[in-house]
Amino acid sequence: MSATTTMPALSNAGGALIASPSSELREQVLHRLNGRCRPVQQALGGADALAKLEKGDWQVLFLDRRLPDLDAEELIAIIRLRFPGTQVVLLDSDSGQSENEDSNTEPDRTALLPGAARETGKKKEVGGEPLPGMIGSSESMQRVYRLVRLVARHNTTVLIAGPTGTGKELVARALHSLSPRSTRPLVVVNCAAIPEALLESELFGYTRGAFTGAVQSQVGRITAAHGGTLFLDEVSELPLGMQAKLLRFLEQKEIQRLGATEATRVDVRVIAASNTDLPSRAARGEFRQDLFYRLSAFPIQLPTLGERRSDIIPLAHHFLACIAAAMELPAPRLSAESVLILEAHPWKGNVRELQHVIERASILVENGNTIEPEHLYFPDAGSRH
Numbered sequence: 001m002s003a004t005t006t007m008p009a010l011s012n013a014g015g016a017l018i019a020s021p022s023s024e025l026r027e028q029v030l031h032r033l034n035g036r037c038r039p040v041q042q043a044l045g046g047a048d049a050l051a052k053l054e055k056g057d058w059q060v061l062f063l064d065r066r067l068p069d070l071d072a073e074e075l076i077a078i079i080r081l082r083f084p085g086t087q088v089v090l091l092d093s094d095s096g097q098s099e100n101e102d103s104n105t106e107p108d109r110t111a112l113l114p115g116a117a118r119e120t121g122k123k124k125e126v127g128g129e130p131l132p133g134m135i136g137s138s139e140s141m142q143r144v145y146r147l148v149r150l151v152a153r154h155n156t157t158v159l160i161a162g163p164t165g166t167g168k169e170l171v172a173r174a175l176h177s178l179s180p181r182s183t184r185p186l187v188v189v190n191c192a193a194i195p196e197a198l199l200e201s202e203l204f205g206y207t208r209g210a211f212t213g214a215v216q217s218q219v220g221r222i223t224a225a226h227g228g229t230l231f232l233d234e235v236s237e238l239p240l241g242m243q244a245k246l247l248r249f250l251e252q253k254e255i256q257r258l259g260a261t262e263a264t265r266v267d268v269r270v271i272a273a274s275n276t277d278l279p280s281r282a283a284r285g286e287f288r289q290d291l292f293y294r295l296s297a298f299p300i301q302l303p304t305l306g307e308r309r310s311d312i313i314p315l316a317h318h319f320l321a322c323i324a325a326a327m328e329l330p331a332p333r334l335s336a337e338s339v340l341i342l343e344a345h346p347w348k349g350n351v352r353e354l355q356h357v358i359e360r361a362s363i364l365v366e367n368g369n370t371i372e373p374e375h376l377y378f379p380d381a382g383s384r385h
Contacts, residue, residue, distance in 0.1 A: 021045060049075070148174055166350045199238070205219045338361075
């Protein structure tokens with residue numbers, strides 16, 4: 001940091017967190033703080049900073065724009081969503097420069113340095129192999145791969161957001177398979193598929209005689225996931241009453257079966273997914289805000305297929321190969337015209353829609369070896385191309 005840098009306005013109401021792999025830069029910030037806020041802690045990278053933000057009340061985060069694990073812009077996006085009351089000051093460990101803006105002028109109370117918008121340093125390269133069971137090498141998907149691999153080894157609760165058909169369950173399964181819990185169960189619960197009257201008994205279990213028809217005790221799905229991972233798909237569909245019970249479990253790591261008099265501790269890592277705008281629903285009172293913040297400790301936003309167009313044809317080839325293998329037949333190829341049509345289609349149903357289009361084309365081509373435009377049918381358009 002420059003000796004003439006203006007520090008942000010600080011008080012003793014909250015602490016300061018300094019995140020940088022550079023011990024020299026961290027020491028410079030400590031020196032400039034000069035005891036103006038307590039406590040002060042240090043983090044060596046983005047994941048470390050997120051863990052400390054989750055456990056404390058921080059009024060300001062001094063963030064090195066060059067982190068060893070996360071891209072600084074991606075981390076700031078997470079902080080804006082998860083910790084809107086924390087001011088962020090970006091530091092440049094290469095140039096030694098730092099500036100800040102008054103956070104009160106920003107709607108989300110997050111201050112970015114002017115230098116961040118005019119970054120001249122080389123942007124961190126995006127890279128990484130696809131996750132288990134996933135296809136695609138687009139830049140937007142590589143960001144997802146990197147975030148998943150970063151958080152997989154931690155017990156942090158993850159919220160996977162994205163429209164229907166973007167692969168949220170595949171990401172959840174990859175998170176589990178890459179985690180230390182991979183040898184333990186992955187229990188999937190579709191919150192929209194279980195009738196409201198059965199949700200509590202399904203999730204928490206019940207004892208014999210807890211209600212009419214309970215002739216024997218039943219282990220709930222949370223207990224079934226002990227030592228492993230619980231994946232709550234379509235979590236936005238949970239009734240408000242059940243949201244309160246889920247929040248209690250997340251906070252205390254205990255469950256109480258219906259009819260039981262004592263609570264039981266359960267070791268479960270929770271991953272949730274939603275295809276709706278949960279922040280907006282929480283703001284309207286349709287979803288508990290405290291539960292939303294608890295679930296979104298580490299949010300991962302999945303791109304639409306339209307935002308990863310370079311993956312469309314590799315995905316189509318993958319589906320063709322899978323269908324051909326199941327039928328023990330050679331995989332048909334895509335004509336040049338078909339490729340152009342697939343690449344231009346809006347794909348409102350995302351990857352799931354593409355899979356269905358390819359499956360139907362594979363049937364229509366019969367014994368042919370080339371999928372032509374007349375074999376492609378898009379239900380949303382209601383006609384062939």
